[in-house]
Amino acid sequence: MTGDAPEPTADTLFAPDMNVPLPTPPTRLRVARCCNGCGNRLARPATDEEVAAVIAGDAPPDVRPECPVCSRDAA
Ligand SMILES: [Zn+2]
Numbered sequence: 001m002t003g004d005a006p007e008p009t010a011d012t013l014f015a016p017d018m019n020v021p022l023p024t025p026p027t028r029l030r031v032a033r034c035c036n037g038c039g040n041r042l043a044r045p046a047t048d049e050e051v052a053a054v055i056a057g058d059a060p061p062d063v064r065p066e067c068p069v070c071s072r073d074a075a
Contacts, residue, residue: 032045036062036063037069038067042066
């Protein structure tokens with residue numbers, strides 16, 4: 001921790017720098033997965049691995065073969 005930021009507690013660990021309390025009860029979010037090529041929303045949510053890649057600052061895996069528009073254009 002830096003500066004005068006409060007120490008995280010078990011209730012604030014998900015965003016320790018913001019010291020935001022967890023919602024009660026905890027809320028589960030579902031992230032839509034969009035195509036890397038055209039931005040089309042795919043018919044499935046993002047996987048844990050895809051979300052982790054983006055959080056780590058990496059590009060999400062290429063899903064253009066799953067996209068009805070991009071896979072049709074590539075054929
Ligand atoms: Zn696409």
